[in-house]
Amino acid sequence: MVTKIASWGNSLGxxxxxxxxxxxxxxxGSAVDxxxxxxxxxxxxxxxxxYELKDLLARIRxxxxxxxxxxxxxxGREAW
Incomplete structure (x- = not known):
């Protein structure tokens, strides 16, 4: 596929x-390298x-x- 680079502020997009x-x-919003x-x-x-909660909890020492x-x-109503 051919596409073009466009100006985006002081950068290119x-x-x-x-x-x-x-x-x-x-x-x-995805992070890319x-x-x-x-x-x-x-x-x-x-x-x-x-991460799985069980794996994280297993690492507690x-x-x-x-x-x-x-x-x-x-x-308010946050009392447990």
Missing amino acids: LRIPKSFAKEAGIRE ISFEEGRLVIRPIRAPR KNNLHEEIPTGDPV
Whole structure:
């Protein structure tokens, strides 16, 4: 596919077709890594790691367990 680079403020912008964005799993606001490799501009989506609560809880040890943090008196109907 051929496309054109456009001016965007003091920078240049590249419009990514919807079908390409969908296939790459990106949307407006997605973080991407841009690099220059062997004479080519390469754009790669950055995938944030997905965490499972059970895995995070399994990593809690005595040396990384913090004390309860005081947040003041309950306000409204938030009392538990």
